[in-house]
Amino acid sequence: MPDYPKIEVAGEASLIVYLGGASSPEVSAGVQALAMALRERLADLTEDLIPSYASLLVLFDPRRTDHDKVTALVHACLAEAGRFEAYSGRLVDVPVYYAPESGADLEALGERSGLGWRGVAELHSSVEYRVYAVGFAPGFAYLGSVDERIAAPRLATPRQSVPPGAVAIADRQTAVYPSSSPGGWNLIGRSPMCMFDASREEPMPVRVGDRVRFVPVDRDRYDALGGAL
DSSP states (O other): OOOEEEEEEEEEEEEEEEESSSSHHHHHHHHEEEEEEEHHHHHEEEEEEEEEESSSEEEOOOTTOOOOHHOOOOOOHHHHGGGSSOOOOOEEEEEOOOSTTTTTHHHHHHHHTTSSSHHHHHHHTTTTEEEEEEEESSOEEEEEOOGGGBOOOOOSSEEEEOTTTTTEEEEEEEEEEOSSSEOOOOEEEEEEEEOOOOSSSSSOOOTTTTTEEEOOHHHHHHTTOOOOO
């Protein structure tokens, strides 16, 4: 098994730092602590820092520094990252209307799990999820971990169009589709919350390291919050 952390060249002006071989709350917290340390150390030498499940991509300005210098700074930050309190994350409530009319796969998932669709909704909304990564589309946050009883593989044939606000499960991950797009995740509900707006100062309501709690709402409340089916 490889030892961690590992630092590898990712491109002409980038490095990737692996802090573990799999995601976990502890590894994710370490990624956040390292990002905080690098922001302080590298300051304006960085173009961007992109955290993921168990790694941090470091993009730097090649006109001002190089791989060797950045690698040395990463090692220094790894040595002192413990003094940075890892970002504990905000707790963000996301309203969800769970129902067969809002979640096309909810009843099938209820049958698969033996819990019924209401049981799936209750279990899905009973857990706080951590934002491990953002990708696939702007505003698409990968959240974990879903209870094993309602985990489900991706659909064999992805849908050509999934509506914005669709709340979905794939394996032990869950997410909210920020916009209409193709998708192969299991749809269990809809949220009226806008998950990405480029015109806002902070385009997403969540960022990596935050915690998300899904809050069930009925159809009337969903409509009142701006939702549409």
